[in-house]
Amino acid sequence: MDNAGFIFASYIITFGSVGAYALGVIRRSRKSSRDVPRDQRPWL
Amino acid sequence: MNTTDTTTAPNSSARDRVTGTAFTRGLGVVILAGMILLVILGLFVSPPDANQGESVRIMYAHVPGAWLAYLAFVVTGISSAAYLWKRTRSLTWDRIAGASAEVGVLFMGISLVTGSLWGRITWGTYWTWDARLTTTAFLFVTYIGYLAVRGLGGTHQQRARRSAVLALLAVLEIPLVHFSVELWNTLHQEASIAGRGTDVEMDGLMLFTLFLGVVVFTLMYVWLVLHRQRSLALDDMLDDSGLDNALTARRAEAQGVAR
Numbered sequence: 001m002d003n004a005g006f007i008f009a010s011y012i013i014t015f016g017s018v019g020a021y022a023l024g025v026i027r028r029s030r031k032s033s034r035d036v037p038r039d040q041r042p043w044l
Numbered sequence: 045m046n047t048t049d050t051t052t053a054p055n056s057s058a059r060d061r062v063t064g065t066a067f068t069r070g071l072g073v074v075i076l077a078g079m080i081l082l083v084i085l086g087l088f089v090s091p092p093d094a095n096q097g098e099s100v101r102i103m104y105a106h107v108p109g110a111w112l113a114y115l116a117f118v119v120t121g122i123s124s125a126a127y128l129w130k131r132t133r134s135l136t137w138d139r140i141a142g143a144s145a146e147v148g149v150l151f152m153g154i155s156l157v158t159g160s161l162w163g164r165i166t167w168g169t170y171w172t173w174d175a176r177l178t179t180t181a182f183l184f185v186t187y188i189g190y191l192a193v194r195g196l197g198g199t200h201q202q203r204a205r206r207s208a209v210l211a212l213l214a215v216l217e218i219p220l221v222h223f224s225v226e227l228w229n230t231l232h233q234e235a236s237i238a239g240r241g242t243d244v245e246m247d248g249l250m251l252f253t254l255f256l257g258v259v260v261f262t263l264m265y266v267w268l269v270l271h272r273q274r275s276l277a278l279d280d281m282l283d284d285s286g287l288d289n290a291l292t293a294r295r296a297e298a299q300g301v302a303r
Contacts, residue, residue: 001098002097003098004098006162006164007087007098007161008087010101010105010106010157010158011083011105013158014105014109014154015083018268021147021150025272025275026062026063029274030062032275032278032279033062033063036278041274041277041278
């Protein structure tokens with residue numbers, strides 16, 4: 001495959017950044033959830 | 045005797061400590077399966093383009109990224125309008141707007157970087173001050189500014205009001221970005237599929253891969269906004285109830301017990 005480095009890099013950056021962001025959101029949520037009662041979270 | 049306050053105690057179940065639900069967990073599984081299929085089709089199965097060659101594979105990430113950024117910013121605008129309209133005023137709209145803008149900035153960043161890599165292969169340069177690229181970069185910076193404005197101090201209502209006004213102004217940039225390829229002579233190609241008067245013949249598998257990319261990215265957007273919006277709601281709840289102070293007091297108490 002020509003220019004494989006650029007092509008693979010674009011996929012790694014795309015899915016890597018989305019994955020990192022998702023993990024960050026979950027980690028932050030877990031931290032905050034610890035101090036909010038379950039009954040105050042309408043999605044549960 | 046140690047007692048536990050059941051209203052603010054840490055939750056025992058790990059599932060209770062997250063912003064997920066059965067729906068988002070199911071959606072996550074679908075997204076992961078879609079991502080794997082997209083990578084296989086985009087990198088290995090779909091054919092190279094007659095003109096672009098192998099670099100067309102970058103389009104399966106670049107185009108959905110740009111589409112999702114547009115969608116995210118439009119949702120931010122609509123949610124902001126809903127907040128400003130008295131009959132629908134709710135901080136939930138503000139949090140949806142903030143979450144959507146954040147995810148939109150992420151996807152716009154992805155679109156800019158992947159576009160830059162594609163440009164290096166096709167044009168021989170990572171960046172050129174082309175109308176589409178410049179207006180896109182301007183849109184990206186505008187929404188970074190929007191997120192910065194959200195982070196300024198004040199009450200939740202003050203935050204919601206000022207950021208909603210800014211979002212309604214920022215969303216006006218989207219038509220400028222989208223039609224920049226028609227308004228000016230640009231290196232960036234016009235819309236290949238849904239453009240005016242376009243008659244592009246595209247291989248069925250290439251079209252399917254691109255469509256799959258749009259679907260997978262859209263599902264990712266929904267998943268991310270749901271979680272981020274709930275995360276913002278948790279932050280607001282902590283602010284409102286003054287639980288931060290309680291947490292500090294509890295930590296001090298725990299340290300005292302540990303000693």
